[in-house]
Amino acid sequence: MKLTIKKIAEMAEVSRTTVSRVLNDSGYVSGEARDRVLAVINATGYVPSQQAKSLRTKKTKIIGVILPKLSTETSSRIVNGMNDVFQEHGYNILLTSTNLDFQKEIEYLRLLKSKQVDGIILVATNINPNLTEEILNIDLPFVAIGQEIPGVSCVTNNDYAAAKEMTELLIGKGYESIGFIGVSDSDRAVGYARKQGFLDTIEKHQLVLREEWIQSAQFDIESGYEAMRKIGGELGVSPLPRAVVCVTDRLAIGAMQYIKEKGFHIPTDISVTGMGASEISRMVLPALTTIDFENEKIGQQAAYFLLEQINSNKTEEIKWEINYRLLVRDSI
Amino acid sequence: MKLTIKKIAEMAEVSRTTVSRVLNDSGYVSGEARDRVLAVINATGYVPSQQAKSLRTKKTKIIGVILPKLSTETSSRIVNGMNDVFQEHGYNILLTSTNLDFQKEIEYLRLLKSKQVDGIILVATNINPNLTEEILNIDLPFVAIGQEIPGVSCVTNNDYAAAKEMTELLIGKGYESIGFIGVSDSDRAVGYARKQGFLDTIEKHQLVLREEWIQSAQFDIESGYEAMRKIGGELGVSPLPRAVVCVTDRLAIGAMQYIKEKGFHIPTDISVTGMGASEISRMVLPALTTIDFENEKIGQQAAYFLLEQINSNKTEEIKWEINYRLLVRDSI
DNA sequence: CTGAAAGCGCTTACAG
DNA sequence: CTGAAAGCGCTTACAG
Known part of the structure; x- marks a missing residue:
């Protein structure tokens, strides 16, 4: 049995509007009505459809990430860093990997856009005019990692x-x-x-x-x-x-x-x-x-910049270089 | 300017129905109409909203994955294996990591359900009654990796x-x-x-x-x-x-x-x-x-089983053990 | 071969 | 404090 806001409303004997309000803690709801709704939600285990919600609110709380390769230590560390900050802000990562096939970068850019992600982070290993053009036209909060791409925010190493x-x-x-x-x-x-x-x-x-x-x-x-x-x-x-x-x-x-x-x-x-x-x-x-090169920090920083873009609605281009640390050990 | 199917329809002077048909290669469309629509799509760079589509079709082409930790080699290799087969079938991975906080397993199970993922793969490190109950109630194609959980499909090592x-x-x-x-x-x-x-x-x-x-x-x-x-x-x-x-x-x-x-x-x-x-x-x-333990294979196998569940609509419980290989080297 | 209309499950002015 | 209704952007019977 598929649960929708409509069913919950009927069971709690209120309108869908009211259910929505308790779900989102918005607007006025009498304590009484709220209790009834909450009771029904708990009893049924109802989980609202983010899908439908996103269609209205235009926010998916999903960030698209394009990686050159999935199982390298650098990638893991970067994703790990990003995930820390995204998670904290209620965002999740939709992961794609090009496996170093550069055509796929453009393909995934479009795919992610069609999935209505709230923003995109590209871990870049090269730059070419086609890619740059696609990025400039994507019209979505965007941050590049690892390569300096003209016209968009980048987090790079020196x-x-x-x-x-x-x-x-x-x-x-x-x-x-x-x-x-x-x-x-x-x-x-x-x-x-x-x-x-x-x-x-x-x-x-x-x-x-x-x-x-x-x-x-x-x-x-x-x-x-x-x-x-x-x-x-x-x-x-x-x-x-x-x-x-x-x-x-x-x-x-x-x-x-x-x-x-x-x-x-x-x-x-x-x-x-x-x-x-x-x-x-x-x-x-x-x-x-x-x-x-402190990859976790790179991921974190990129995530922060992306969230800033998302929250401020402006696509201010910002270039950021992460510090590196020299680790002198026995091989010299 | 936000492009929707409606605008495309107007520009191509057809109905939204027709646009949808050329988008999905479904139903009959005259070559003439198709050409007009395609031309408009190319010219505008229109990308249909998966969001809206999913709301109707109930398919997001997204698989939720819950990892115990993001940046371990085992995790990377498993995700890599899964991604290979998901990618091939047009699915993408929505990634979450519990960072070994077992409460979060349940939390993410719900989150992923609310995001309407088409299925869930849990890389498990422990089992407990709460978790098992949640999984049994999730009512979504599901595969567990690494631990044998009663009542659900599992891919494990011996x-x-x-x-x-x-x-x-x-x-x-x-x-x-x-x-x-x-x-x-x-x-x-x-x-x-x-x-x-x-x-x-x-x-x-x-x-x-x-x-x-x-x-x-x-x-x-x-x-x-x-x-x-x-x-x-x-x-x-x-x-x-x-x-x-x-x-x-x-x-x-x-x-x-x-x-x-x-x-x-x-x-x-x-x-x-x-x-x-x-x-x-x-x-x-x-x-x-x-x-x-051939983690990539584990990921691949789990992905196959999940896709089978998704495509067949039945939640047949299947237990699968991946072979391991002994690598004898100099330390003994 | 084509289109009008209903509907997916939510949110949000608006009116009361 | 509450609800009816419109609308987000698609798809899909249904009728023609």
Whole structure:
């Protein structure tokens, strides 16, 4: 038996209006009427349809989230942070994942809009004109995470500064030959910005940088292993750098595996640094020097900005950079 | 300017009925009329309101998911598996997390119902009468993961058998003194079942089991460390077991930390096993022997069962056990 | 092949 | 303090 506000009204012998009022604590209801309604609701276990309510109020209390990948630590931490603040404000998350298929970003933007979400957070890994246009036209509270997208609110890391600081740290410790394992420049943040931070610092200190010391990889451990192999070149013939900066922890761990496998010692023979402060980075031996981008905070901040947009009805563009923390551990 | 089916109808000079028909590919529409409607839709970027549609059709294409915790590897992997199949069938996930607050399980059950989700998947860590009653009354397609709940469809691991097999493996290798780090019995699966599997096997082989060799811990690494310390007792005085079975990888890693810190060697002095096949278990040194419960498959299977319930309209109770795989690595 | 009309389950001016 | 009625944006018999 499907319960509706109408049935409850009949059972409590009041109008639907009155039931609605006790449901929402709005307007005047006599204590007597309220008690009768409450009694019926308790007895029946009636739960009002958010569906119907939303159709009238234009609020679903649902936030759409678009992730590049569901089961990475970064994603989890970001979603976790967002969820904390959304939950507190009575919002829930409708989750989608593109699995790195960039077409789907646009597809999901539309899907979420059709689901009438109150706002959208996109965890971006790239930007392209189509996507940007779609976002600008979405006409919904919106926040991007991870990439700087012109015209919309963004919460980002200072990837450039982080890479720079990491490189400076190594140079400060006396390392004069440093390699680099990055990812594709199409990822503006992790790929391009971190690489520039590294390169600019190397140049500033006028250090030697052999061509094969700079490698581009995918996001997985194997790829880091492979990239390190390439840096090694013909081992024993071409010179190895004394340190290697990797743009993610997984890449660093892959690189470490190769280095250990070849019988070199970390950090005596060669140092390795990662970025991301994944849980693994702490457990690996030696513990990995890395950068904590504080993903939970990113998620929280994005959530706050989105709620602000939702509540104020204005789409003020706001750019926010989350601080990072350098975690110096045994790998250097 | 808010676009509705009415406006589209006016612009295309047809009725709303016709617009609806081209939107849903239902009923007859002349090619001519269809073209006009399609043209208007493209020109305006109209996206129909799922909200309103759902109110009529009683289908939201949204699945509610209740997680004990958002950012654990197990959760991610399960959600990832579910999402694969839901996505393929046009469903999306509305995510909630109890953060291990058991009250919230019931709260979210109701919340999700009020949001008119088409079905619910609960990743359960405990069972209690209140919860069971709520589930039985929810009157919505429902699947539980991880715990065997009477009266509803469940996808579970054979926790008992897994613990048994792990213990048998150790005994088969000649270990005669084995300790155990578990969690609270209130978690029927991870706590109770795995412990019983261990205890029964020990008893079957009539091995000695000192009281302090059995410890109960929380779910984190620190807790595993602490439990191992207790197993050690007054180190050097009371005897250490030759191996210790831990019910999660994190506990095992904590235990390993303590063991290494005290100068013992793994596995020469003492062996350690985990469960869960977390990514860390592979990276840690020595690589951890563990059990892969194939969380993605669990998620997928649960999703399939839920979809079956949704499509068949019958709430046939079905119990399903996912196979596990023993991963023998260097820690034993 | 097409459209007028009822209805999904709520909320909210409005009138009393 | 209370209720009748309109309306949110769709879909779906039903009649033509």
